[in-house]
Amino acid sequence: MRAMVQHAYGPPEVIVPQEIAKPSPGSKEVLIRVHAAKVGPSDVAFRKGEPMMIKLIYGWSRPKFPVGGTELAGVVEAVGQEVKSFKAGDRVLGMSVKNFGAYAEYKCLSEESPLAMIPDGIAFEEAVGICDGGATALTFLRDKAKLRKGHRVLINGASGAVGIYAVQLAKYYGAEVTGVCSAANGALVREAGADYIIDYSLEDFTKAGKAYDAAFDAVGTRSFAACRRALTPKGVYLTTAPKLSIVLQMVWTSLFPGRRAVFATAGLMQNQANLAFLMELARNGALNAVIDRSYPLELLPDAHQYVETGRKKGNVIVKL
Numbered sequence: 001m002r003a004m005v006q007h008a009y010g011p012p013e014v015i016v017p018q019e020i021a022k023p024s025p026g027s028k029e030v031l032i033r034v035h036a037a038k039v040g041p042s043d044v045a046f047r048k049g050e051p052m053m054i055k056l057i058y059g060w061s062r063p064k065f066p067v068g069g070t071e072l073a074g075v076v077e078a079v080g081q082e083v084k085s086f087k088a089g090d091r092v093l094g095m096s097v098k099n100f101g102a103y104a105e106y107k108c109l110s111e112e113s114p115l116a117m118i119p120d121g122i123a124f125e126e127a128v129g130i131c132d133g134g135a136t137a138l139t140f141l142r143d144k145a146k147l148r149k150g151h152r153v154l155i156n157g158a159s160g161a162v163g164i165y166a167v168q169l170a171k172y173y174g175a176e177v178t179g180v181c182s183a184a185n186g187a188l189v190r191e192a193g194a195d196y197i198i199d200y201s202l203e204d205f206t207k208a209g210k211a212y213d214a215a216f217d218a219v220g221t222r223s224f225a226a227c228r229r230a231l232t233p234k235g236v237y238l239t240t241a242p243k244l245s246i247v248l249q250m251v252w253t254s255l256f257p258g259r260r261a262v263f264a265t266a267g268l269m270q271n272q273a274n275l276a277f278l279m280e281l282a283r284n285g286a287l288n289a290v291i292d293r294s295y296p297l298e299l300l301p302d303a304h305q306y307v308e309t310g311r312k313k314g315n316v317i318v319k320l
């Protein structure tokens with residue numbers, strides 16, 4: 001089968017096309033013919049092997065799993081004899097966070113992995129786009145910030161994949177939403193549902209005198225120290241960026257009442273219920289995919305190059 005592989009860490013050109021063996025499903029696995037997969041900052045980090053922690057976990061001198069990609073959507077082609085919840089022909093959305101493998105024609109996933117049916121009317125690339133960003137935003141806003149009707153929430157980086165779904169989810173939960181983005185992306189973020197827009201090149205939201213119940217730094221460009229000025233007395237600062245400082249602040253602020261700092265490895269915390277919930281929101285129109293660019297699988301290096309600019313809006317997808 002066709003796949004894009006990388007046998008070394010490095011620039012986008014380390015990803016090359018290769019014919020590899022088609023997998024066959026184990027007794028508790030489903031074999032998926034992949035139609036779409038997402039490309040995001042985490043895929044860029046794995047391709048480069050940076051930060052160093054990635055090499056420690058996924059192979060020091062070269063990647064242990066040469067086929068990258070975590071979020072995928074496609075059609076179930078076959079199932080193992082013990083699989084009960086899925087059957088051949090099902091349109092599914094899945095995540096492969098442990099051993100990747102989305103950038104190939106076929107991928108086997110355990111029946112237990114984050115895997116959900118895609119509703120009729122939702123395209124493969126839309127499903128995978130909503131999962132990229134939507135799943136992370138859901139974990140931060142619903143589970144960590146416990147967002148409720150009437151909460152004031154600020155989303156920093158509202159035009160990125162995490163941010164644009166965070167805006168939509170926050171509206172779904174009945175919050176008043178302020179999106180922080182560039183002027184060029186203001187209309188996109190407003191269309192996603194933001195009540196207020198702050199252009200980060202003109203105004204620093206941490207000094208604007210407004211307090212939020214939750215400030216979600218979806219792009220990880222602002223610190224807790226700065227954002228605490230913009231929180232209500234019991235407000236929470238949430239960030240997607242893994243840093244030692246946020247881990248220490250998280251522990252420290254959990255010991256006392258008052259403003260809290262939260263980081264989560266949301267990408268690793270997904271399950272079938274979350275994916276099914278996102279697909280239900282897509283079906284009823286509460287979540288809409290925002291796809292910036294789609295590339296054919298063979299142009300995966302170009303997709304990486306674009307994602308690495310840090311300027312993408314919503315999702316970048318590769319299609320097979």
Ligand SMILES: NC(=O)c1ccc[n+]([C@@H]2O[C@H](COP(=O)([O-])OP(=O)(O)OC[C@H]3O[C@@H](n4cnc5c(N)ncnc54)[C@H](OP(=O)(O)O)[C@@H]3O)[C@@H](O)[C@H]2O)c1
Nearest residue numbers: 041136157159160161162182221240265266267310311312
């Ligand atoms: N913790 C987790 O489990 C987890 C899960 C998923 C993702 N992440 C991380 O979350 C981060 C965001 O991912 P993503 O896919 O949403 O990123 P992304 O789509 O690549 O972010 C790009 C967007 O960020 C905007 N942006 C750039 N600098 C900004 C700034 N200073 N202020 C406000 N907006 C800015 C850009 O808009 P302009 O071009 O207009 O500036 C662009 O639209 C990444 O670091 C990713 O690794 C973490």
